[in-house]
Amino acid sequence: MKAALSELLARIPGPPSAQWPQGERYVQVLAHGTMSAGFYAPLGHDPQQPHARDEIYIIHAGSAEILIAQERHPCAPGDVFFVGAGVVHRFENLSVDFATWAVFWGPSGGESA
Numbered sequence: 001m002k003a004a005l006s007e008l009l010a011r012i013p014g015p016p017s018a019q020w021p022q023g024e025r026y027v028q029v030l031a032h033g034t035m036s037a038g039f040y041a042p043l044g045h046d047p048q049q050p051h052a053r054d055e056i057y058i059i060h061a062g063s064a065e066i067l068i069a070q071e072r073h074p075c076a077p078g079d080v081f082f083v084g085a086g087v088v089h090r091f092e093n094l095s096v097d098f099a100t101w102a103v104f105w106g107p108s109g110g111e112s113a
Contacts, residue, residue: 001030001032003029003030003037008027008029008039009039009041009079011027012024012025012026012027012039012041013025014026014027015097019047020047021044021088024035025041025042025043026038026039026040026041026102027039029101033104034053034104034105034107035103035104035105036103036104036105037101037102037103037104038060038101038102038104039060039099039100039101039102040057040071040099040100040101040102041061041098041099042091042094042098043096044094045094046090046091046092047090048089048090050085050086050087050089051083051085051086051104052058052085052086052089052108053072053083053085053105053106053107053108053110054082054083054084054085054102054104054105054110055078055082055085055103055104056080056081056082056102056103057075057080057081057083057085057100057101057102058078058079058080058085058100058101058103059076059077059078059079059080059081059100060077060097060099060101061077061097061098061099061101062077062094062096062097062098062099063075063076063093063094063095063098064091064092064093064094064095065091065092065093065096066081066089066090066092067088067089067090067091067092068081068083068087068088068089069087069088069089070088072092075098075100076097084110085106085108085109085110086109086110091105
């Protein structure tokens with residue numbers, strides 16, 4: 001499986017939705033078994049809610065802060081963050097070019113430690 005960033009960027013923004021009235025800012029890249037990977041480029045704000053599966057973010061471009069369970073961390077290209085299933089999180093103070101890869105895997109509720 002392969003995904004080209006230029007093709008992904010051409011799909012953002014996607015169709016408007018209630019969550020994204022000006023167009024979806026996430027595009028799924030790959031999926032296999034319980035794993036799925038996508039590219040996320042929120043613009044201005046991040047309306048996401050906790051996810052049912054464990055997740056890793058790999059920051060691709062720009063800068064932001066990620067709030068994970070009330071802990072704030074600066075984000076820069078190359079940074080990697082783990083967010084457990086069901087944990088409240090979001091990106092804040094986004095630069096206009098902020099974008100990240102997101103990888104989900106495992107069962108609903110996350111893997112046990």
